[in-house]
Amino acid sequence: MDKNKKYGFDTTSIHAGGEDEKNPKNALNPPIFQTSTFVFNDTEHVRKVMSFESSDYVYTRGNNPTLRLFENRMAALEEGKASVAFASGMAAISSVLFSFLKPGNNVIINKTLYGSSYSVATQLLPKYNVNYKVVDLSNLDSLEKQIDESTKVIYFETPANPNLKIIDIKNVVEIAHSRGIKVVIDNTFATPYFQRPLTLGADVVVHSATKYISGHGDVVAGVAISKDEEYIHKLKFDYMCEFGGVMSPFNAWLLLRGLKTLGVRMREHERNAIKVAKFLSNHPNVKEVLYPGLESFQGHNIAKEQMDGFGAMISFEIKGELDDAKKVVDSVKLAQLAVSLGDCETLIELPAAMTHLGYPKEKLEEFGLTESMIRISVGIENVEDIIEDLDNALCNI
Known part of the structure; x- marks a missing residue:
């Protein structure tokens, strides 16, 4: 080289x-x-x-x-x-x-x-x-x-x-x-x-x-x-x-x-994430979707200026309470309930109960999250399968 x-x-x-x-x-x-x-x-x-x-x-x-x-x-x-x-x-x-x-x-x-x-x-x-x-x-x-x-x-x-x-x-x-x-x-x-x-x-x-x-x-x-x-x-x-x-x-x-495959993977991760974010945005049981690639996202314009893409992490709030959010993450079949992110597999979690457990519950909103927030690390499986899995889980609430 x-x-x-x-x-x-x-x-x-x-x-x-x-x-x-x-x-x-x-x-x-x-x-x-x-x-x-x-x-x-x-x-x-x-x-x-x-x-x-x-x-x-x-x-x-x-x-x-x-x-x-x-x-x-x-x-x-x-x-x-x-x-x-x-x-x-x-x-x-x-x-x-x-x-x-x-x-x-x-x-x-x-x-x-x-x-x-x-x-x-x-x-x-x-x-x-x-x-x-x-x-x-x-x-x-x-x-x-x-x-x-x-x-x-x-x-x-x-x-x-x-x-x-x-x-x-x-x-x-x-x-x-x-x-x-x-x-x-x-x-x-x-x-x-x-x-x-x-x-x-x-x-x-x-x-x-x-x-x-x-x-x-x-x-x-x-x-x-x-x-x-x-x-x-x-x-x-x-x-x-x-x-x-x-x-x-x-x-x-x-x-x-x-x-060696970082660029290839990130392109596929993001391609899937954009489709998943749009699907969630249009789902009747979803209240809010947080993804920089959506024009409705508050930081979208800054992200466009300082980033070359929007990544593959999505968080969202459902129309329901914590028990309903738990039903969603418990109902997925393809996505894996796990901490961490960035793997080839789609991972799903409740941050307040897992990766962000150290935050005091009474101050979650102050720090920009809720107990019922769901986070997805969108994988590189066929996106149709990811969306079908999430749709089936969301229809359980």
Whole structure:
């Protein structure tokens, strides 16, 4: 692959990141370097590697050829300079937040956030005297009013989990950078195929690579990407290595396999999701559909500006109560009742009872969700089968 040429997304997802190291024995696919430790030629080799004069390896907790290839490829896809692979999405998120924050600081988080991310900000960080503020980041005036001299990070998802709220990345970045504040964005729902926050000014992008990056429900992993190579070096060796949230070489290899079809899968996911969203919008038993690809969706125009597509996550409210919502998710036959998302299979859940269980029930509406909200990760099965399955379930209420 020519390092000086800009290739398309699908080409990059298959080839990028391996230009400097040829696969052993001319293998088409990169091998899994399933080793904890690497050996040295002599003590001078040790010195060069330990002082970073050489890019050779010491110990897989610090780096490994399989992990490095995955990191390089993710950096290329997000149009960053470097990245750090983690054992999980939450390892990536918590490590990045700890890397920017110290006692006395505060972090601003969007009012709608994945349950474990919300718990890190509101329960874990305060134990280390790091404060937080919950803000509706779609209201830029409110954001500006909440910033103070102790604010060091603004962290959010867009689209947000689970209500798909769209945050204007450029405007948030402009406000943040004018005050010397870092912007960290979870890009899990969109993937780099549909959105690249670093090109819009974000400082760090994080992913739960468990989701679309893997795409097959067989990996737990995370990754953080930035255009600041010095920061990534610090994140890797001062935080990932010391906290120990290292990704296994086998998982890195599975993720590299998943990346090869990321573009193909995302196109199919979105094609299905648009049809499912339109079906739900016209169903007599559905009250509201939350999907950025619908023109009626509040953040549709911003999504069109900063995204190349709308993804495959849909949330909706039925015309009924919580018991009726439970009947819907209990009645599907094709869709699977499960947490997580981004797999080839269609997954369905009740966020308030599952992925967002950490939110206090009395404040759900304040945070942009309800007990009866249903979330779907639209898979790549035949869309007619997905729609028929949902229709049969909705007709049970």
